[in-house]
Amino acid sequence: MSTRTLEQLQAMKRAGEKIACLTAYDASFAHWLDAADVDIALVGDSLGMVVQGQASTLPVTVEQMVYHAACVARGCRQAYRIVDMPYKSYDTPEHALTNARRLLQGGEAMMVKLEGGAPAQLAVIESLLGAGIPVCGHLGLLPQSVREPGGYRVQGREPEAAERILNQAQALERAGVGLLILEAVPAALGRRVSEALQIPVIGIGAGVHCDGQVLVLYDLLGITPGKRPRFSRDFLAGAGSVEAALRAYVQAVKAGEFPSAAESFN
Ligand code: KIV
Numbered sequence: 001m002s003t004r005t006l007e008q009l010q011a012m013k014r015a016g017e018k019i020a021c022l023t024a025y026d027a028s029f030a031h032w033l034d035a036a037d038v039d040i041a042l043v044g045d046s047l048g049m050v051v052q053g054q055a056s057t058l059p060v061t062v063e064q065m066v067y068h069a070a071c072v073a074r075g076c077r078q079a080y081r082i083v084d085m086p087y088k089s090y091d092t093p094e095h096a097l098t099n100a101r102r103l104l105q106g107g108e109a110m111m112v113k114l115e116g117g118a119p120a121q122l123a124v125i126e127s128l129l130g131a132g133i134p135v136c137g138h139l140g141l142l143p144q145s146v147r148e149p150g151g152y153r154v155q156g157r158e159p160e161a162a163e164r165i166l167n168q169a170q171a172l173e174r175a176g177v178g179l180l181i182l183e184a185v186p187a188a189l190g191r192r193v194s195e196a197l198q199i200p201v202i203g204i205g206a207g208v209h210c211d212g213q214v215l216v217l218y219d220l221l222g223i224t225p226g227k228r229p230r231f232s233r234d235f236l237a238g239a240g241s242v243e244a245a246l247r248a249y250v251q252a253v254k255a256g257e258f259p260s261a262a263e264s265f266n
C-alpha cells in the first residue's frame with residue numbers, strides 16, 4: 001500500500017470522488033482506518049475530550065499531540081496523516097514553526113491543521129507554508145474558541161457570517177492551504193464554499209455537498225459518552241465489527257449517502 005498524497009486528494013475533488021476522513025489517536029485504530037481505505041487520518045485535538053476526558057480541547061499540549069501522532073503513524077501507512085496544532089501552539093509565526101516541526105518530526109505528520117482564518121492567523125499560515133510545511137485550514141465552529149462569544153454552536157447562519165466564512169476560505173486557499181475542514185455550518189454554506197474552492201473541503205456537520213466528510217472516530221463507533229452530535233451517525237450499530245463499521249462509513253461517504261438531511265443543519 002502506498003501512502004496517499006495531497007496531490008491525489010486534490011485530484012479526487014476534481015474527479016468528483018468524495019474523500020473519507022476519520023480521526024485516529026492510536027496505532028490499532030489507525031490500522032483499521034487503513035484496512036477500510038479511509039483516505040485521511042486526522043490526529044485531532046478532540047483527543048483531549050474523547051481520550052483524556054477533558055471538558056474541551058484547550059488543555060491539549062504539543063507533546064501529547066506528538067505522542068498520539070507517532071502512535072497513529074506506526075499503525076497506518078496508507079491514509080494521509082494530518083495532525084492538529086493544539087490551542088496556543090501557533091499564536092506567533094515563530095511559535096507555530098517550532099511546534100509544527102515537532103509534529104512533523106516527532107509525530108511524522110504530513111500536514112498540520114490550524115483553526116481560524118482571521119488576518120493574524122493568515123500570517124502564521126503563510127510562515128508555515130513558506131517553510132514548506134503543508135497546512136490544513138479549519139473554519140466554521142472552532143472548538144479552540146469555545147470561550148469566545150458565540151463559540152460552541154452552528155456558525156454562518158446569518159448572511160454576513162456566511163460571507164465572512166466564504167471570504168476566509170478563499171483567503172486560506174490563496175495563501176496556499178491544501179485542504180479545508182468546515183465544521184457545523186448550514187448545508188447550503190458547505191456547498192457554496194466547496195464549489196468556490198479548488199482545494200478539497202472536508203465537512204463535519206457541513207452537509208453532504210462538501211468534497212469529503214470527517215467524523216470523530218468514537219462518535220462513529222457510538223462509544224463517546226453523552227449525547228451524540230446531530231451530524232454524526234453510529235456506524236457500529238448493525239455493522240457487527242469495527243472494520244465493518246469503518247467500511248460502512250467509507251462507503252456511505254463515497255456514495256454521497258452521509259450525512260443525510262437530518263444529520264445536517266439548514
Ligand atoms: O479534533 C478533531 O477531531 C477535529 C475534527 C472534528 C475536524 O478537528
Ligand code: NA
Nearest residue numbers: 044045046084
Ligand atoms: Na481539532
